[in-house]
Amino acid sequence: MSSPPNPHPLDPLVRLMETLAERSQTRPAGSYTTKLLDGGPAKIGGKIREEADEMIEAADEAGDEGRAHFVYEAGDLIYHAMVLMAWRGVDVGEVAAELARREGTSGLVEKANRPANNHETT
């Protein structure tokens, strides 16, 4: 009998993505995710901005409680970002693949090699 594969700490992200993709397909009543999805990028984006601000505000809170608060706010931001991915039909695995593609390339090097007419300069 084969033993189950070792759990990975990022497994919950995969399970959350599956739930959000299912919510996007079925839009069940009584789901907070459904409310967000029905509001589209404007509603979801508003929450992403709000949660990003809350995460930034929590960044310099001291002590164990401050650290726990920061982790909590990071969870809120990641959840809402993943809801927007689900709305767009993009899996977090695709985002992970994009990050894998970038692995080993410094942001400074990437920026220096951008075409001159690329306006994404921030």
Ligand SMILES: N=c1c2ncn([C@@H]3O[C@H](COP(=O)(O)OP(=O)(O)OP(=O)(O)O)[C@@H](O)[C@H]3O)c2ncn1[C@@H]1O[C@H](COP(=O)(O)O)[C@@H](O)[C@H]1O
């Ligand atoms: N991970 C999350 C998650 N993280 C945060 N949140 C919700 O995101 C909201 C955070 O926004 P706020 O703190 O601003 O709360 P709020 O003031 O009530 O929000 P607004 O009414 O202003 O939008 C809260 O309602 C949180 O409960 C989440 N809601 C759901 N999930 C996951 O998504 C799954 C599906 O959820 P439903 O689709 O709602 O069943 C759940 O089983 C969870 O795994």
